Amino acid sequence: xxxxxxxxxxxxxxxxxxxxxxxxxxxxxxxxxxxxxxxxxxxxxxxxxxxxxxxxxxxxxxxxxxxxxxxxxxxxxxxxxxxxxxxxxxxxxxxxxxxxxxxxxxxxxxxxxxxxxxxxxxxxxxxxxxxxxxxxxxxxxxxxxxxxxxxxxxxxxxxxxxxxxxxxxxxxxxxxxx
Amino acid sequence: xxxxxxxxxxxxxxxxxxxxxxxxxxxxxxxxxxxxxxxxxxxxxxxxxxxxxxxxxxxxxxxxxxxxxxxxxxxxxxxxxxxxxxxxxxxxxxxxxxxxxxxxxxxxxxxxxxxxxxxxxxxxxxxxxxxxxxxxxxxxxxxxxxxxxxxxxxxxxxxxxx
Numbered sequence: 001x002x003x004x005x006x007x008x009x010x011x012x013x014x015x016x017x018x019x020x021x022x023x024x025x026x027x028x029x030x031x032x033x034x035x036x037x038x039x040x041x042x043x044x045x046x047x048x049x050x051x052x053x054x055x056x057x058x059x060x061x062x063x064x065x066x067x068x069x070x071x072x073x074x075x076x077x078x079x080x081x082x083x084x085x086x087x088x089x090x091x092x093x094x095x096x097x098x099x100x101x102x103x104x105x106x107x108x109x110x111x112x113x114x115x116x117x118x119x120x121x122x123x124x125x126x127x128x129x130x131x132x133x134x135x136x137x138x139x140x141x142x143x144x145x146x147x148x149x150x151x152x153x154x155x156x157x158x159x160x161x162x163x164x165x166x167x168x169x170x171x172x173x174x175x176x177x178x
Numbered sequence: 179x180x181x182x183x184x185x186x187x188x189x190x191x192x193x194x195x196x197x198x199x200x201x202x203x204x205x206x207x208x209x210x211x212x213x214x215x216x217x218x219x220x221x222x223x224x225x226x227x228x229x230x231x232x233x234x235x236x237x238x239x240x241x242x243x244x245x246x247x248x249x250x251x252x253x254x255x256x257x258x259x260x261x262x263x264x265x266x267x268x269x270x271x272x273x274x275x276x277x278x279x280x281x282x283x284x285x286x287x288x289x290x291x292x293x294x295x296x297x298x299x300x301x302x303x304x305x306x307x308x309x310x311x312x313x314x315x316x317x318x319x320x321x322x323x324x325x326x327x328x329x330x331x332x333x334x335x336x337x338x339x340x
Contacts, residue, residue, distance in 0.1 A: 135255075
């Protein structure tokens, strides 16, 4: 009897460790962002829609916003676009776009055709700001709080489920009231 | 693409050439082809810098195609990250600066050679701990067996009767 205690105990311990590992394993190869809980990287980039204007991260301080990285070369961005328009419609939190390594003309006609869900779009032609945000594939969406801290990151086309179950609960209730 | 023809370098037309010459020609052909397919044409002015650049780009993971190094990946993000490495080296940053820059943005996952830190310490320790447990179990078993052997050596009752 006694001689089974140690192996069974070890087995139980291993099962717990593996269980934790499976539970924490990222879904479908999504890599957790190191930016969560850290200040959103600063940027100062030309605006896509207003020629001559600059979109600055410092100007976004003091309110919640969604920072959405996209490009016209990215098929999945087209798939998420209707969801972004819904987010804009909800009026809960503004969307700031980062047009990543794109042609300005293409991006402008994309917004003209599909509708513009963004309050402002910064142009990252060199891809440096995207690197600062640890972006490894568009689309990616970051939720930033009024203190400028990244609270949440969603990789891939934004789904209604992610919007309703992950992002909305993170927003303060007053702001989330539709 | 660089052109290397077998006939020009003399494998077939000139029988007097040694087999070594043929091998050299073949090597030139293969190297020429791989050079043509190389993803990264970057050349830094200083050979020492170039060497560090190559080492770094081979130990950083391409986050988009996760089993490739940024040195080997043709995707545009890998090219952007190579540019960052090049610019940082040219600006006089150390290899560790470059690694820290990448880890601060993409996490430990970008390093092909993971670092020791508080979160993965148990993983680094695990083999040693397991080996220690195994050694303890081994010692105990050996001790028990040798105790058994000692018992066996005691004279049997039958021996006492004779």
